Amino acid sequence: MTAYILQRLIQSALVLLAVSIVVFLAVYGIGDPIELLVPPQVSAAERTAMIQRLGLDLPVWQQYLGFLGKALKGDLGFSFVHGVPAVDLILARLPATFELVLLAMSLAAVIGIPLGLLAGLNPESRPSRAIMAGTILGFSLPSFWKGMMLILLFSVFLGWLPTAGRGETVSVLGIPTSLLTLDGLKHLALPALNLAIPNMALMIRLVAAGTTEAMTQDYVKYARAKGVRRKRIVGRHVLRNILIPVVTVAGMEFGSLVAFSTITETVFAWPGMGKLLIDSIYQLDRPLVVAYVMLATFLFVAVNFLVDILYAALDPRVKLTGEMA
């Protein structure tokens, strides 16, 4: 177990290093931020001084090594635009995105898993066919369009829910959250639903396929031969087996939603990390973009790490050892 964790930590560090090189080079190639940062009326001397202060006169490899050196100390640089540490900016936005994604994934699981079970148990029935057809819709509708349709229906026509912003927040342990106020929840509802729909579709498909397969297994027939009630067969024998792929996918989706729910956050003007990323790309705020991608990578690595440990808890056959599979 310890050897396994150590090995995974080394792997994670290598992934972060590789991503940092690629991202740094890519952002370097996008364009020169000086043109955007420095007002045209500034004198040439002032301009040079600014370039030197930001370290933009150095060759790219020196800039990278400088960045890496500071990054190892937890300093991912100052935002060109805001003049504050990039990490602080991003982390200030993290709670908003996190609560949005948490609610979205919970919705996806709470609605998706039972519907998937239902569809998987009677794949030929009419409701099951309707559910499965619905998942195709859930997958294929583009996020921005779905978001606008939700606004149109619930905000414009019905007038039930607000269209944008985060609403009233309360502070829990110093972290502001909308999850605990009615106004906050009202603001959360639409963006969370918008993020949840494709994931719900994914869960339904995964669970339905898993259920249909599991019901034909010998252990189900054996449980029936023992006189186990159907409710227990489905809720314990079957669900426990199909939860393994569901946890994998949910983990990956969780990471990708936290990092890249940019479209939904933009449509609903949700003040989260995704919105910050879009804004900083427009402004060529190089350190912020790099810091963002590094944090996102870190998040993915961490989530996958947790998922692997969850496996061991869910599937007794999985033993975490130092050997590579």
Next chain:
Amino acid sequence: MTSPLLEVRGLRTVFHDLAGAWPAVDGVDLVVQPGEIVGLVGESGSGKSVTGFSLVQLIDAPGEIVSGDILFKGEDLRQATEERLRGLRGDRIAMIFQDPLMTLNPVLTIGEQMCEAIQEHRPCSMQEALEEASRALSRVGISSPGTRLKQYPHEFSGGMRQRVAIATALLNRPDLIIADEPTTALDVTIQSQILFEVQKLSRETGTAVLWITHDLAVVAELADRVAVMYAGRIVETGTVDDVLDRPRHPYTLGLLGSSAAMVAPGERLRQINGAAPSIDARPSGCPFRPRCERAMPACTQIDPPPQVMSSGRSYRCHNPVPEGHAP
């Protein structure tokens, strides 16, 4: 004589496909007395497993039980509700499956899988259920059962898993255990240990056993009576001594002649010519006729009805092996 524990009459189970309904079990009559061990013997595809599952109505689409009576302690199971059947399964009629690797749920502990067999049938605290399960495990020769109950199936060897299945079957002191080739997946030494234990437990608890197998040697060692199945029907039945020592049906004779364990050492094994007819190509008349050395013209026309003899022995053949013919 006491009334039979299980009495099956004219059981017919078919499997549907686009071309029609094919009988896997084609008019089976079977009687099991309380406390008796009955061997149900046949080769692959003879319908012996489907018979076993039909008895507890565990036949899923495209299979369907189309006719026959299944009387268990006088109650017709074909008329029973699903909830009544569920109550009987695992409680009065327990099953042991062929492959112990596939039948235990890989992600639940042995303890949970044994306790649910108790708790789904009578109110019982987890503590009591675990104690009962632990006693059942020691009875089938599993040491340190307390630890074993917390383990998962992959931590058990094949033989140990089958012992777990046997222990589970015994938990509720059933009247009947249907064992579907439970030792086929095990090696020979484990097999004989398990046979010995099943026989012992059956005697001790008064549980009747229907032992489904393709292995005549197992039947000879274990059973009181035997029923030989061919092409979905029982072609010969009687006490083990009668059927194995003095077979009347040419198929039984052929099976005995081809079984290494049943032939005297040094004697040549004889195979039965041809192969068992597949379910969609059963011949008219007697289904064994194309492979039979004793076939007569009547065999192509008329399906031989069971000839029932005084001792409860019966066979289905127009031209039976003469009495006194040694196998």
